[in-house]
Amino acid sequence: MSDKASEVYEKTMRRAAYERSLTRRRMLQASAAAIGAAAAASFVPQEVSAASGKVVHFAPAGKRLDGTLRAVQPLFNKAFPNIELEVASLPVGEALTKINTYMNSKSDAFDVITQDHAQFPALDAIGALTDLWPWLEKDKAWYEDYKKDVDANYRSMWNVPKGPSKDEGGAGYVAAITPDGNAMMTFYRKDIFDKKGLKVPETWDTVIDTVKEIHDPDNGVYGYAAAMKRDFWSGYQFYGILRSWGGDHFIDWPNGDFTVALNGDEAFKSLSMLVELAKYQHPVSSNASEDEINASFANGSALYSPLTWGTAVLNDPTYTDLHEAWHMDLSPRGTSEKSAHRALAGGFGQFIPTWAKNKDAAFDWMKFLNSPAEDVISAIVTAGGQPSRSSALNAWRDRKPFFEGLLKAFPVAVVNAPVIPEAYAIMGATGEEVADACNGQKSIEDAMAAMQKRVTRIMEDSGYYN
């Protein structure tokens, strides 16, 4: 019997003795209670950790990000009274760069950090990531359950290098775990599509016709909306289409060929599609990040987006009256041989910085946050989160069509950027050119030439061609 079980047993027996008038019935009750308590306590030891002290978790702000942490925090405080948890946050646009700056300065201010997937190669280059194996090894039951429940394709994105981890026969180490699942998908108003007898476009060649069918700007309704803010937002839109045509930023980066391929046919088709779609776009799109696009979906002025990161918020009745009307599906694919549905997978993972002061307690918190326990999942989902665990997605899919979309997307998910430290710079550079082309400030050809030149320069600077 564990210490805790013995303590509960003794306490129960003392109480029974104190009552003096021991009847056989009471004795049986006391014994049953003691056995029950001992049995219950035996399931707890993983949560009653020897770790203690303070854990500071830094996360970008937002319902889905720091919001879910704060929702789980009271449950954690109850289960781990010895660990003092503090959640710190900054607006998402600022946080992503700041995290890398903190890590460049080897800051020990944080024990856990939530960061976007695309930043992990850069964090690895800085030496900021901790191999989580020593802690995963200590609680194999939890790890096995996590592995079984989170789609392998999605989970392996958080290993460095991407792919199976060493314990699964691969080369990577587990650098982060994530209770947050995300992928670029099609968002559409099912009620409008049903009413007009439209199908969700399966391929890019049917997208414009579909948009034309539902576009009605005179009545304040737009057929297309997307986060086309300059910089990386536009970069992701472009990359989403490019991948679906079988293209990429480089000829074959997984095998080490980093020759820039942004002057090819796939890049042309992808950029042309975005320029064409811009003619029908909701006016907020040209300056929009996810927040503005979600607002345009929520207020009913935008009806369709073939590529959106989105969030589960559109299925939240407190956010929009249209929470049942918004459905999600796979984004369109190209029509060439190389084409396929390739959902850009994003999401945020939690890592322990190399310079963290309280790694044991930090991992306890991460494990708790990634627990399959119903109350934890419920806290995350009701706070606006979007789990990565299939069991959680399945349990909530009826109430959240977004989760249905995620379940479809994970098996065809691809990384949302080449897994190299320069990914963010590349997304930014390509995004600027895409934004200029879509706003008529550059021709498609000029924008492609500029992308090719800029990405080549980034790679040259990083010594890829030496």
Added chain:
Amino acid sequence: MTARSDETRLSPSAGSALVSVAMRSIRAQRRRLAYFLMMPSLVVLIGLSIFPAVVSGILSFRVHPLYNPNVARFIGWRNFEDLFDDARFWESIRLTILWAVVVVAVQMVLGFLLAVLLDRKMRGIGLLRSLIIIPVFISPIAMGLTWRFIFEPVTGLANWFVSQLGFEKYSWLSHIDTSMSTLMIVDCWQWTPFVALILLAGIQSISPEVTEAARLDRVRGVTYYLRIILPLIRPVIMVVILLRLVDSIRIFDLVFITTKGGPGSSTLLASVYDYIIFEQGHLGLMAAYGFLILILINIIVVLFLNTLYRTEKAARLEELK
């Protein structure tokens, strides 16, 4: 006794040497005290200004990717060459100059008119002056976010008003043709009261004898302001222009929050572009651009101060004649 006194008495030359040593010691002590007292300011100046400037100067000659610092190295003038070859860089300089000229001109004209309106004795004028300065104190982030929602093209407050007045909805921040002017409106809304209050202080510091004499000479209306007030507050005007000009060239927060330089690159002002270069991790390029902005601001300030000095000198000479 006398002999001993003679022994201890110093010759005149030895005495003056002693005095000079004592003086030197006192001067050295004073110098040490002066250095000691200056130390905090020197530490702050070196730590917060000179050191970062030197580091950033060195950085501007290096490739130093934020996301992959292992490959950092010296590259000579290449960052500057890259910037001069970049059409977006020149466009950002053009937009910044356009921005500075337009917003400062509008703010000066509107600020002066506002100052004239506020320069009168009436009930509640003190409260009005206090209220009018409120925009200056609003956090730029909060203000930027609020204006972003106001200018939301479909459901925003601005277009609601426009449509209530029977006009077509305007694209505000959402179109390359209107985004810059929309941001200028916001900047003028925020800073015109500041200009007005400074000019008002200038107007109210004019000697009553002068205004009385003008009144007796029946100088009124526009002539009074053009011939009497404006020349007298010229030094104040020049200082306000200088302050606003430098501030306008450095504008960042409002643009970053509302458009981040978009749509396309239509509001990509110098500071925003420099920050985006940083965000994309090109620390060397960012430092090079920062230096160019610094040089641009210095050129403008020197030119301006020179003009101010010359006009003031000419005015004084005129007065003496």
